[in-house]
Amino acid sequence: xxxxxxxxxxxxxxxxxxxxxxxxxGRTFSSYVMGWFRQAPGKEREFVAAINRSGGSTYYAxxxxxxxxxxxxxxxxTVYLQMNSLKPEDTAVYxxxxxxxxxxSIDSGRYxxxxxxxxxxxxx
Numbered sequence: 001x002x003x004x005x006x007x008x009x010x011x012x013x014x015x016x017x018x019x020x021x022x023x024x025x026g027r028t029f030s031s032y033v034m035g036w037f038r039q040a041p042g043k044e045r046e047f048v049a050a051i052n053r054s055g056g057s058t059y060y061a062x063x064x065x066x067x068x069x070x071x072x073x074x075x076x077x078t079v080y081l082q083m084n085s086l087k088p089e090d091t092a093v094y095x096x097x098x099x100x101x102x103x104x105s106i107d108s109g110r111y112x113x114x115x116x117x118x119x120x121x122x123x124x
Contacts, residue, residue: 009118022096030074038092050104
């Protein structure tokens with residue numbers, strides 16, 4: 001069982017930056033692929049970014065590529081999402097997720113554990 005807790009969300013102006021953190025419980029964090037997803041009001045949950053177990057490979061949605069960076073510190077059981085050049089359309093609840101998998105996936109159905117979500121609001 002893995003518990004995930006997100007932090008770092010909030011309100012920011014367009015063009016600004018935020019860094020989300022996701023702290024995981026347990027001693028097997030490094031065995032999980034980690035991902036970030038988001039859900040805006042009235043929309044389905046969508047993939048944002050994923051990182052493999054070692055942190056050597058990362059994957060991004062086209063909408064955030066070049067602006068967002070996912071990283072992880074296995075020694076601290078934490079995954080991060082650095083979000084730069086934020087746009088109003090980035091406004092959503094952001095979720096951290098963990099998958100018992102070798103390969104990172106953009107498919108939310110492949111993730112086994114989810115955080116409670118954290119609000120990110122970008123004003124224009």
